[in-house]
Amino acid sequence: MKHKISFTINGDVKEIEIEPNKTLLKMLREDLDLTGTKEGCGAGECGACTVLVDNKPVNSCLMLAVEVDGKEILTIEGISDGTNLDPIQESFLKHNAIQCGYCTPGMVMSAKALLNRNSHPTEEDVKEALSGNLCRCTGYQRIVDAVLDSAKKGGKK
Amino acid sequence: MKEFEYLKPDTIEETISILSQHGEKAQILNGGTDLIVGMRDKIIQPEYLVDIKAIPQLNRIIYSKQDGLNIGSTVTLNEISDSKVVQTHYPILAEACKTVGSYQVRNRATLVGNICNASPAADTAPPLLVLDAKVNIIGPTGEKIIPINQFFTGVKKNILKKGEIVNSVTVPLIKDKWTGVYIKQSRRKDVDLATVGVAVVCVRDEIRIALGAVAPIPVRIFKTEELLKGKLIDELLLEKAGESAITEVSPISDVRSSKEYRVEIVKVLIRRAILQVKRRYSA
Secondary structure, eight states, X not given: OOEEEEEEETTEEEEEEEOTXXXXXXXXXXXXXXXXXXXXXXXXXXXXXXXXETTEEEEGGGSBGGGGTTOEEEOGGGSSOSSSOOHHHHHHHHTTOOXXXXXXXXXXXXXXXXXXXXXXXXXXXXXXXXXXXXXXXXXXXXXXXXXXXXXXXXTOO | OOOOEEEOOSSHHHHHHHHHHHGGGEEEESSOTTHHHHHHTTSOOOSEEEEOTTOGGGSOEEEETTTEEEEETTOBHHHHHHOHHHHXXXXXXXXXXXXXXXXXXXXXXXXXHHHHHTOTTOTTHHHHXXXXXXXXXXXXTEEEEEEGGGTEEXXXXXXXXXXXXXXXXXXXXXXXXXXEEEEEEOSSSSSOOOSEEEEEEEETTEEEEEEESSXXXXXXXXHHHHHHTTOOOOHHHHHHHXXXXXXXXXXXXXXSOOHHHHXXXXXXXXXXXXXXXXXXXXX
């Protein structure tokens, strides 16, 4: 039986009917066409599917879509306005913090959540905040540099 | 994932009634970080999923000087480790909560879910064991309080019967000065299960020790505690404690480690943890 749920997604209120056995990740990608959020392991180990629910980073593969009823979701599509990138994204580009790019949306969302709760993180804070996000290309240093640089500029480009 | 019916009761009474009615066909959905993976892999296939996160009284951390700390079952691990009350009065618990999974996982996973899942490697279990925590259970026949060391009954098994849920865990106040530490040995720092977990609390002339991932359930090692009680801690005694500890556990070999490694690392970690709590105690 489908459940009627309503939530805010990237600023828009949405109401849809959804099967309870669908994860939040699947709903984002298949029902809402928000394919910026990636599926890596599907088991909460890699962080590629990280989105913010009520401002907190979570693995969208570990949540059922029905659980977001009444909540506010922010995905990678919601942090830029369509023309201008978020300062964190700009910083990733500047520092070449991307190779294949598959982990990047999750990394950016974890970084976004960190800077929301702590505007002056140390290198250790950044590493801790990103420890649930795996990257198999970059060796992490450039990602950490990008987040620290973005924090230093106070969210400006 | 197999189809199921999703239910979201907003009272404990309704939850108990649903669970009593459907028995093993029903499963509680709390943080879901273990359950949803199990359902995806079709290891767990409930017909009814009962989401308890809409029940207001389960989402509280309460502290009082008389009763100690009470953690409701839907309180997340991040809420616990961020709680000033927990950081001040039970730092060992804040420390242990931070070792589970990743930051994202800890925004969903709960302490009560961690113990109900009853993994031998559950990171919150050893600290709760050395703190003599009590598990508050409510079911069709009423409420009962079970000491945490009677809660685990086997690998992934707990004492809960049909229709029962854990509504909170109470960590009693320790009136005397005390210090504690939780050391988790794992292959990587984050997003890994414990190869071995050791919790030690030092209070008065007592040293309490609990171990994770070295037996079918997380265990207190009372014989070793007895050996240490009231004694001056020196190298010889630490060595004896390590030798005694390994007689109280039964580690296995798995993907994370061999049995032999676990036996050795138990000795190392017990020594390290005792020295650390002693140092903190005298500081």
